[in-house]
Amino acid sequence: MRKRSEKSKENVDTVDSGIEEEPTLTVKLPKTADQFQGTGNFHLDFIELCKIMGVKEIPLIKQPRSASAKRGHWSPQRCVWIERDPEDNNSIKELIISGWKVDDLIHRVLSRTLPALSDLQCLQMSRIGLTDHAFTIIKNTVLLCMNLRLTDISLRNCRIGEEGARLIGSALSTKNSADKSLVSLNLTFNKIGDAGAMYLAQGLRFNRSLLCLSLSYNHIGDTGATHLAEVLGQFVLTHDEIVERRKLLMRVDRSSMAQSSLETPKKDEKPAPSLSGKKEESKIAKKESKVPRGPVGKLGEKDKNVNISEQETTEAFVETVNPLLEPGIVHTGGKVIHPGNRSLISLNLSGNELTEQSLKVFLLSLEVQGEDGLLRLSLNAKESVSRRLWNTTQDTGNDLC
DSSP states (O other): OHHHHHHHHHHHHHHHHTOOOOOSOOSOOOSSGGGOOOOSOHHHHHHHHHHHTTOSSOOEEEOOSSHHHHHHOOOSSOEEEEEEOSSOTTOEEEEEEESSOOOHHHHHHHHHHGGGOTTOOEEEEESOOOOHHHHHHHHHHHHHHHTTTOOEEEEETSOOOHHHHHHHHHHHBOSSOBOSSOOEEEOOSSOOHHHHHHHHHHHHSSOOSOOEEEOOSSOOOHHHHHHHHHHHSOEEOOHHHHHHHHHHHHHHHHHHHHHHHHHSOOOOOOOOOOHHHHHHHHHHHHHHHSOOSSSOOHHHHHHHHHHHHHHHHHHHHHHTOOGGGOTTOEEETTEEEEOOOOSOOEEEOTTSOOOHHHHHHHHHHHHHHTTSSOOEEEOOOOHHHHHHHHHHHHHHTOEEO
16 A cells, blocks of 8 residues: 555656656657758758768868868868858858768768758868769759859869869850859869860850859860850850840840830720810819828829839849840841850969960950950960960950969
């Protein structure tokens, strides 16, 4: 009896104290990466997803304490460097991975966690041993991140070759679409070559957001440099690009016709004027001319909203003009000539295999651009050509290194 009473007393005490026994399984953890749903906290999501995907050695997540530590980014262990927003400790502005081989599992983890960082502005990867398959994963991840606020990407010394350059070029722009957020792209110390430079030049044809591009030490010769120089000057549109331009012109004509039809007032039949009608019209005109002191009526609100919406759509259309519809396009000799990319202001081609042949093409492009377009050009040039380029850049206000 005493034992039973003691047990019942213990049960009563636990109930009175409000303590509940912990169940054996409180939360159902996701078994696969497809079932994983991020919380928005990169530190927690990265570690949890690494455990789910079976990463044996989970990289550390560190934050540099000083500016010198930020420049070094070296650690004896595998780590991911992050820089938080000083005003919001939960938001990450910069993410850096450098000095260790990133395998496919880590790339998949990053592809699941990086797109959730809505405030990420800079992504830097250096000496991580990218393969073609891993680069495809990173490319798709970067595309998802560029839909947010990602403006600066650095892929230095990542063994990027022709295939990687092709993927980057298609991400920059095609005849149907173009990236609108990336501002700076650093591809120094890779193996892009002439073929890769041609793909990047193709991506620069209709990209108007990229301002700085670094391609130094990439085994680029005169062939690849010539394609890059031609994009900066006038170039001929291809057949597919001309077809796409005609489609866009037809859409613009249809939208302008629809807008003009909405703006033209409908003419209603009016009865014959009479003396009483004139008096009533004068009274109505006086009432409409008076500005109400109180809140605006329903009719006035609708008219105001319509005007604002029309103005916003017009401004949005002006800001997002397709490069195929730029005003500088001309028709000469049965060809459609595009004025070229005038948005890129800095191009670094130093450390490549350039001769006087490609430098002359750059000289022509700079002369066509004039005061607009490229402001800084870094390359290896012979003394005679360097003097000519220097004189041209001095006249146009550009900087030649």
